[in-house]
Amino acid sequence: MKKSKTAMGLMTLTLMASLFAGCSSNNNANNEPAATTGNAGTSTEATTAPADAAKDIKGDITVITQRTDIVDTVFKDYATKFNEKYPDVKVNFEALATYEDQIKIRMSTNDYGDVLLLPTSVAIKDLPDFFEPLGKMSDLEQQYTGLEERTVDGISYGIPITVNFSGVIYNKQVFKDAGITEVPRTIDQYMTALQSIKDKTEAVPLYTNYAAGWTLTQWEADLATVAGDRDYVNIGQVASDDNFVKGQPHYDLYKVLFDAAQKGLIEEDPTTTDWESSKADLANGKIGTMMLGSWAIGQIKALATNPDDIGFMPFPTNASKVLVPLSDDYNLGVSIHSKNKEAARAWVDWFVNESGYPTTEGGGMSPVKGAELPEILKQFDGTEVTFDTLAPAKAGEEGWVDAIDKDAEVGLWQPDFKKVIIEAAIGNRKESYDDIMKDLNDKWKASSVKIKAQ
Numbered sequence: 001m002k003k004s005k006t007a008m009g010l011m012t013l014t015l016m017a018s019l020f021a022g023c024s025s026n027n028n029a030n031n032e033p034a035a036t037t038g039n040a041g042t043s044t045e046a047t048t049a050p051a052d053a054a055k056d057i058k059g060d061i062t063v064i065t066q067r068t069d070i071v072d073t074v075f076k077d078y079a080t081k082f083n084e085k086y087p088d089v090k091v092n093f094e095a096l097a098t099y100e101d102q103i104k105i106r107m108s109t110n111d112y113g114d115v116l117l118l119p120t121s122v123a124i125k126d127l128p129d130f131f132e133p134l135g136k137m138s139d140l141e142q143q144y145t146g147l148e149e150r151t152v153d154g155i156s157y158g159i160p161i162t163v164n165f166s167g168v169i170y171n172k173q174v175f176k177d178a179g180i181t182e183v184p185r186t187i188d189q190y191m192t193a194l195q196s197i198k199d200k201t202e203a204v205p206l207y208t209n210y211a212a213g214w215t216l217t218q219w220e221a222d223l224a225t226v227a228g229d230r231d232y233v234n235i236g237q238v239a240s241d242d243n244f245v246k247g248q249p250h251y252d253l254y255k256v257l258f259d260a261a262q263k264g265l266i267e268e269d270p271t272t273t274d275w276e277s278s279k280a281d282l283a284n285g286k287i288g289t290m291m292l293g294s295w296a297i298g299q300i301k302a303l304a305t306n307p308d309d310i311g312f313m314p315f316p317t318n319a320s321k322v323l324v325p326l327s328d329d330y331n332l333g334v335s336i337h338s339k340n341k342e343a344a345r346a347w348v349d350w351f352v353n354e355s356g357y358p359t360t361e362g363g364g365m366s367p368v369k370g371a372e373l374p375e376i377l378k379q380f381d382g383t384e385v386t387f388d389t390l391a392p393a394k395a396g397e398e399g400w401v402d403a404i405d406k407d408a409e410v411g412l413w414q415p416d417f418k419k420v421i422i423e424a425a426i427g428n429r430k431e432s433y434d435d436i437m438k439d440l441n442d443k444w445k446a447s448s449v450k451i452k453a454q
Contacts, residue, residue: 058088059340061114061347064096064103066330069276069299070361071095078355082347089343100214114338115347117330118150118158120217120413123406124399131157132334132341134348144352144367146328148392152399158331159352162362164293165324165377165387166221167314169300174203174288175311183313187256190316194265197288206260207278207287208422210270216418218291219253221327224390226253228319234393238400241448244441251437254421256316258433261425270422279303283310291315295329295363297376312376314385322385329364400451408447410440 065071071093079091094113096102103119106112107130122130127150134140137147137156150158168190175183178197184190194205209215224233227249237243244250260266267273279296281287283304290296294312301307314324332351334344351357358366365374377387393400405412420436423429431439 054086054346057086057342057346059343060090060092061338061340061343062092062094063347064094064106064113064116066096066099066117067361068095068097074361078351078357081355082350085350086343086346089340089346091347098212098214110337112335112337114335114340114344115332116335117161118333124150124402125152127152127157127333128155128336130336132336132338132345133157134159134333134345143369145369145389146326146367148398149328149402150331150333158333159348160328160330160358160367161332161352162295162329162358162364163326163367164221164295164329164364165312165326166218166293167225167291167312167324168289168316169282169292169296170289170311170313171203171282171285171287171309172311173306173309174201174285177201177203177285178288183311184316185314185322186318187252187316190256191259191263191265194260194288195263198265201288203286203288204267204281205265205288207273207282207290208257208261208266208270209273209275209278209290210267210419210422211273212275213415213419215275215290215292216415217413218293219257219418220412221293221325222291222315223249223253224325225315225317225323226319228317228321228323230323230325230388231391233325233390234401235391235397238393238397238404238448238452241445242441243444244437246434246437250440252318253315254418254437255433257418258421258425261422266422270426285309293327293329293364294374294376298361298363324380324385324387326365326387326389328367329362403451404444404447407451408443410443 063075065075067075075093079093082091083089099117100119100121103112103116104121107119107122112130118127118131133155135156137151137154140156140159141147144159146160146163147156147158150156174197175193178193178200180193180196184193197203197205224230227233227236229236232249240248242248261270278287278290279300280303282290283300283302297310297312301310304310314322317323332348334341334348338344352366353368358364358368359371359374365371380387392398401412404410411417417436417440420429420431421433424431424433424436
């Protein structure tokens with residue numbers, strides 16, 4: 001890691017801290033915004049209640065989660081603590097192993113629990129059809145960060161369960177055994193490091209987790225790092241109709257995946273990967289690197305013989321500066337079909353503000369402004385690495401990236417084209433990398449022109 005631009009590193013960490021310094025971390029359901037107005041045909045009355053009315057909130061709610069690993073342990077403890085404040089609410093849990101796939105099927109009916117994570121497969125503009133409004137963003141953003149991506153017409157439909165920083169989780173001992181003495185900064189340096197791991201150790205250099213599918217979507221979170229620009233994701237992609245051509249961030253981002261697969265630097269048979277065992281394998285030196293968000297760090301360290309072996313580094317980039325984007329994880333919302341919306345909203349507020357999940361099990365930062373920053377970020381103090389939130393879309397262009405993506409059926413946050421890249425790289429498909437990128441770019445361009453013309 002380079003040690004230049006010390007002032008930049010310090011300034012950015014200070015800026016980042018200020019992003020979370022607006023309100024006390026002790027905010028809770030007692031000071032939620034009042035009733036709001038929003039889309040026609042959808043009630044936007046706040047579902048929270050003042051503290052003295054907490055005892056009047058009653059009913060059974062079902063909370064659907066993706067955390068199959070802790071649903072029978074940690075989440076039950078959460079329910080016990082929640083009941084100390086809301087004794088007349090019974091909380092039931094359902095954990096889905098392949099959340100996006102399973103919840104998509106459930107949401108074709110009216111039965112998809114009371115509290116759930118907002119699926120990325122649901123177009124942002126369609127959120128009011130499925131989720132209860134939580135309040136005006138202008139009010140909620142005084143308390144929380146990361147609301148922009150799940151807001152429609154100024155009304156927020158979800159609150160992040162944690163704020164992630166994305167990049168590469170790696171095993172320090174594997175790097176040491178491979179003779180890697182400096183964390184790779186550029187794409188070429190990273191590819192050289194992967195080759196060294198293959199040549200000098202028994203570890204899989206880069207584990208794709210192809211079979212799990214959803215794990216491949218984690219790559220998209222690193223787009224801003226490859227671009228080196230916080231404006232690129234929500235502004236740059238809209239400004240240009242050619243986002244998958246050579247020299248553009250998307251092209252360079254997924255070329256890393258293609259080249260690693262083509263050179264045999266990934267698992268031997270991607271179709272048989274297993275997410276749960278991969279965490280243990282990375283923890284104990286059988287895997288060198290995986291592309292994941294900070295939410296996974298705690299899970300992997302918990303499985304390691306030596307937790308200090310687990311490290312985090314930015315995604316490799318050829319940009320002039322190293323930017324690690326801060327982004328919201330899944331957002332937690334209330335089903336519009338819930339029969340106990342007050343109880344469901346009470347769980348949302350308690351979970352985000354009081355459970356401790358965002359920084360412990362969530363592995364990132366709390367979305368609550370004023371919350372303490374995680375210890376792991378302090379290692380970058382004084383380096384060239386900067387952390388920042390993504391710039392929001394320009395006025396009048398909110399949701400355009402999502403709209404273009406959905407219309408084009410590219411699937412930025414879906415695993416499909418990432419799987420195609422791997423399959424082509426290992427010889428299971430005939431397309432070249434440029435063929436794949438051209439197809440994506442053609443689709444994107446056609447939809448971009450269409451959306452902009454509306």
